[in-house]
Amino acid sequence: MEDLSFQHKARGRAGGTRRSAIIGVVASGNLEVLVERVLPDAECQLEIKTAAVGFGPVWDAVVADFVERYSPGGLKFSVNDGGARPDTVSLRLAQAVRLIEEDGQ
Amino acid sequence: MTAPFKQPLQSAERVRTTSFYEASARTRVELLLDAGSFVEFIGPEMREVSPHLKIFDLPEQFDDGIVVGRGRLDGSPVFVAAQEGRFMGGAFGEVHGAKLIGLLRAARDITSIPVLILFDTGGVRLQEANAGELAIAEIMRAVMEARSAGAKVVGLIGGRSGCYGGGGLIAGCCSALAVSEQGRIAVSGPEVIETNRGVEEFDSRDRALVWRTMGGKNRRLLGAADVFTDDTVQGFRDAAVALLGAIGPFGLDRLKAEQVRLADRLRSFGTCADAIDIWAAEGIAHAEQVPDLPADQFISLANQIGRTSRDAR
Numbered sequence: 001m002e003d004l005s006f007q008h009k010a011r012g013r014a015g016g017t018r019r020s021a022i023i024g025v026v027a028s029g030n031l032e033v034l035v036e037r038v039l040p041d042a043e044c045q046l047e048i049k050t051a052a053v054g055f056g057p058v059w060d061a062v063v064a065d066f067v068e069r070y071s072p073g074g075l076k077f078s079v080n081d082g083g084a085r086p087d088t089v090s091l092r093l094a095q096a097v098r099l100i101e102e103d104g105q
Numbered sequence: 106m107t108a109p110f111k112q113p114l115q116s117a118e119r120v121r122t123t124s125f126y127e128a129s130a131r132t133r134v135e136l137l138l139d140a141g142s143f144v145e146f147i148g149p150e151m152r153e154v155s156p157h158l159k160i161f162d163l164p165e166q167f168d169d170g171i172v173v174g175r176g177r178l179d180g181s182p183v184f185v186a187a188q189e190g191r192f193m194g195g196a197f198g199e200v201h202g203a204k205l206i207g208l209l210r211a212a213r214d215i216t217s218i219p220v221l222i223l224f225d226t227g228g229v230r231l232q233e234a235n236a237g238e239l240a241i242a243e244i245m246r247a248v249m250e251a252r253s254a255g256a257k258v259v260g261l262i263g264g265r266s267g268c269y270g271g272g273g274l275i276a277g278c279c280s281a282l283a284v285s286e287q288g289r290i291a292v293s294g295p296e297v298i299e300t301n302r303g304v305e306e307f308d309s310r311d312r313a314l315v316w317r318t319m320g321g322k323n324r325r326l327l328g329a330a331d332v333f334t335d336d337t338v339q340g341f342r343d344a345a346v347a348l349l350g351a352i353g354p355f356g357l358d359r360l361k362a363e364q365v366r367l368a369d370r371l372r373s374f375g376t377c378a379d380a381i382d383i384w385a386a387e388g389i390a391h392a393e394q395v396p397d398l399p400a401d402q403f404i405s406l407a408n409q410i411g412r413t414s415r416d417a418r
Contacts, residue, residue: 022149026166027191051164
């Protein structure tokens with residue numbers, strides 16, 4: 001297992017009022033993303049635990065691209081990864097933002 | 106900018122069309138219960154993860170592979186637990202088991218709220234061997250205590266990991282079971298039997314053999330499952346509502362009736378070498394065609410056979 005941590009400045013606050021959301025399952029080639037609205041509006045944080053060791057630079061690129069596209073300000077992402085490919089990671093992160101921006105608790 | 110997403114289907118339509126087999130544990134719970142009624146206990150944000158997986162350098166899941174909580178079914182309160190069959194095969198670990206035990210004990214203490222268990226499991230999580238085995242024993246005890254106190258415990262089985270190992274034992278303790286064709290129920294899985302008894306005993310690569318032995322159709326025809334449903338969340342929802350309405354009180358008489366039912370079953374079919382022999386012995390014409398029957402035709406056939414455990418369990 002490898003633990004990775006990323007801090008980013010976001011252009012703006014993520015929409016919606018939900019406090020948290022979760023998407024995905026930890027399985028081979030899959031991952032879960034728990035997203036929580038716990039940070040100041042301009043900040044974004046990702047804590048990743050991955051079964052695939054040695055892919056820090058790939059995560060760095062995927063995360064930077066994600067923050068640039070979705071501006072997830074105020075959100076902390078906690079990821080448990082079972083060795084997902086970068087495209088799956090991008091999809092799950094996008095789903096997590098979409099979920100927490102929905103109406104609901 | 107947020108990319109455009111397809112609008113989600115309206116809720117009722119989603120319940121009707123969503124495959125129970127394909128859905129995640131969370132989606133099953135969300136769609137099975139009345140819309141918006143589910144409240145989770147010990148949710149993922151509490152991060153009650155397995156204390157054992159780290160030792161094996163394996164990834165954790167925030168809910169340890171089981172979603173538990175309360176909600177409403179057709180307007181009435183229910184407790185619900187759903188295993189996630191894709192995380193470590195839905196296997197029972199220490200935390201995973203403790204969440205289900207707590208739910209069952211709440212049902213025991215309240216007595217009027219039934220429990221729905223959405224099984225999707227290969228059995229005990231091998232990395233947590235002793236803790237997992239203990240969890241199975243404690244869950245079985247908790248099921249019987251809840252039932253003795255008056256709470257109904259219904260198992261719904263239609264997930265990709267089936268219901269194997271200790272999960273099969275717990276299912277055997279429930280008040281009633283609903284199953285789809287994909288929802289296999291057994292204790293030893295195909296590979297386990299083949300490894301221990303040889304390929305002549307059970308060829309695990311013979312998928313047709315696996316399905317007709319452990320699959321939902323045979324379990325329904327044997328009376329091990331009370332209701333057979335098509336693989337939709339709506340089907341399981343309807344089955345759960347029907348079973349909760351049909352289950353009678355639990356006591357010594359019912360246990361004795363269950364013993365009689367199982368002894369009868371063994372007497373009637375103990376010498377059968379294959380599920381097809383059992384179905385033929387039950388009087389089903391063209392027994393060899395049962396695996397190919399579509400769900401609606403199979404359900405009417407099963408209702409004619411009528412072998413359920415209405416008075417037993």
